Amino acid sequence: MKLAVVGDALLDVDLSGGAERLCPDAPVPVVDVAARKCRPGGAALAAVLGDASGADVTLITGRSDDSAGRELERLLAARCVLLDAPFSGGTPSKTRVRADGQSLVRLDVGDGVVPDLPLAAGLFEALRSADAVLVADYGRGITRNSWLRRELARLPSDVPLVWDPHPRGAEPVPRTDLVVPNHAEALSFGAGSGTAEGAEALRLRWGCGAVAVTMGARGAVVSPPGELLRAPELMGRRPDVCGAGDSFAVSVTLALGRGVPLLEAVRYGVDCASRFVAEGGAGAWACDGSEPPPPRPGPSFSRVEQVRSWGGRVVAAGGCFDLLHPGHINLLNRARSLGDALVVCMNSDESVRRLKGPPRPVVHAEDRRCLLEALECVDAVAEFDETSPSRLLEQLRPDIWVKGGDYEPDQLPESRVVERHGGRTVLVPLVDGYSTSRILRDLEHGGRIRRECHGRAG
Template sequence: MFDFDTLAQAFGRQTVLCIGDLMLDEFVYGEVSRISPEAPAPVIAARRSETNIGGAGNVARNIASLGGQCIFTGLIGEDEVGVKMAVTLAQEPGIESVLVHDPARPTTRKVRFVSEHFSTHMLRADWELARPASGEIEQKLIDAVLPNIARADIVLLSDYAKGVLTARVIRNVIDAAKKLGKRVIVDPKSVNLAIYRGATLLTPNRKEFAEATRSPADSDASIAEAAKDAMDLADCEAMLVTQSERGMTLVTRQGESIHVPALPVKVRDVSGAGDTVAAALALALAAGANWEAALRVANAAAAVAVSKKGTATVKPAELRRKILPHASLAAEEKIVPADALEAHLAEWRRQGLRVGFTNGCFDILHPGHVKVLTAARGACDRLVVGLNSDASVRRLKGEGRPVQDEQARAEVLAALEAVDLVVIFEEDTPIRLIEWVRPSVLIKGGDYTREQVVGHEIVEKSGGEVLLVDILEGHSTTTLVKRAREGKV
């Protein structure tokens, strides 16, 4: 496993020059309950709408949302939509836009009508002129891009075949980037991969790859085989084929083939997922990731994007949760200071959840502890564990204790599935913490009586209950520590 945190921190030091087809994505959400009396067509009762910058603009937005800087060049018409796009892009932090105006074309706009209940696209309406830019506009695009290549760490071409990335624009950009030693990633649309000759990496989806290579592209082996000729044709270092729910396959000129399966996720909308993949790849490679690490970052980013509605962006924290094992996230998500406790409690109560509480030193976690914690979680919907601080343990247990410091003890507790939150307290008893939590159930081991359980009056007065769990005989932290010091463990 690569060091994601170090890589993500490096994202903030990278600048991606992105060139491509800009468009406005609109989503109209509603419900369909009848057929129009005027024609055999469904009637959507519109409830709400969302507007986002899409196409290559969505690539730029994802670069910025992941922490990178983006210099973006695209094409807009001299119309109301174009003005809206220019203003919106100018307000996006992390994006420096260099837009070219073409009075001969409308700004590309796509409106999707979506059934909110079924999360399915019913209809899409497009306003566009999908033809190559004129010679004059081509030159303006080239003049806008070339001076910025030296400022970038990597170059990304996002081709939606709407007219920006003509053969001449592509050639000028790739050649200039290569002269300056800049890598170029291309999210291609043309089936003629030769027009992208000299790029570092091409990222077609499976359908585009199959059409370009005239291969079935129905297995990792067939993709790897077809990619050899495709890479020779495009003179590129690698080819990444995205396959939706089947994951991604990357093939290099050196014969390396890497496949990563799609991460399990509830797919809500695939719009713009390819943009997210391109953005994540560009940042990861610019930040120094190898092919496999960059592929895994892009795969995780795609999983986050498709789990959201509309043309979505991905944040580093969302990416982190997808990439890192759950156990490695436990400490930062579950160990909270007392003053952050109320936000969690308020949300749980809003959901009508039953909150439980238990406490202890948990110096050396043993099966007896696990039994009590598991039983405690079984008696509630969310379990808060109060943990004695180091100073508190020393006062209660004497010098030489705790064996492990409070952060280590908290992390071990947080790694347990039964535990939802860990709160360290400084006092000898958790009475103040119990007053804050006001749990529905207070749990302790059966070596206590109800009257001996600290806070039982508070809990019972507010309608809660005290639960005593039978302890597991033969397990005691004090005994374990003594045996260890006597060399009997």
């Protein structure tokens, strides 16, 4: 999918260390800086999150040829196509000083803005070729550019346009499909409290298709239809909300670009943002040019919630599902027959590599997910990085946990998680003759895949 992100790029800097004494000339802590980490912020963070979700991202933004602007270019080089809009002034940079994990002060520098001047033709071509467009406004002038606004208003109706507004920015163009202010921003726009009535008032004011007011740990209020979509309980040990709004906006935009209905797309965004915060937020990254990708978007549990709302039974099944074969299909069909919704908990590539050793996995996670999601019996696929899916199951809390019959219950630490939430574990017998490991051995020796082989279906 081609995602165009339009907005104000910032350079975020974290200075972290310890504070064990006070300054002699003022009652303030002295921070002994142990580390300096840089990361893309603002619209640049949204672009990186889009790239980490598998999109081909183009970022349309403004920056200067100063140290912050060049650092942003370096951090974004492998993540997206960077297209520069006219810019006047210094590249915005925000530096957080942290001691023992606690933010003490933030220092903002850079007064640059995007003036109302014509844009290069390449920027318009990037918008016209996009499958979805996200506007990430951080009040630096790009949303006031009249040439850009006209182009956004002319986007085809089948290209989702999501607008993340800012109180100092321009109002969304009426063509916008979804505007996603947070609660504080909604109040500054005169929406009153975070209610469906407030969201609807903003929708009427802007003339857009829908408004979703994000409410932090409470979830998001969406109008229409005027519904509160609740966030899952955060599981992280060090929650940090920095970047949560960008995670939400990107996830919703990509979901809409894939044709997901509005409410389900917003619910997906709430799930993704909650997991992002639980994993440590944007501040958890080590941005020295080799930083790991941000946490993967969590699964959309909308189907799970629907089933639970009428007393249905949720089933989860886990495994690597490398080289999908009839043994896997039998396991998943049997699992689905035990309840009303089936969520597959799938090992990530790194998790498979730890369990099976190189050269596994043969099929990368994105393709394994695609195959599983194509199965009629599967309602959702959730990927996890750990050796055990216990952490994921804490969030999902299935009524039934299904594994292949080649395991013993005491070999499954996740069973204790399921039982603690009132669920139970079911072992499904394997289909004789199917094993990924045996298939690979047969292929390696030039033999045919034989049904008479025996082994673990994983």
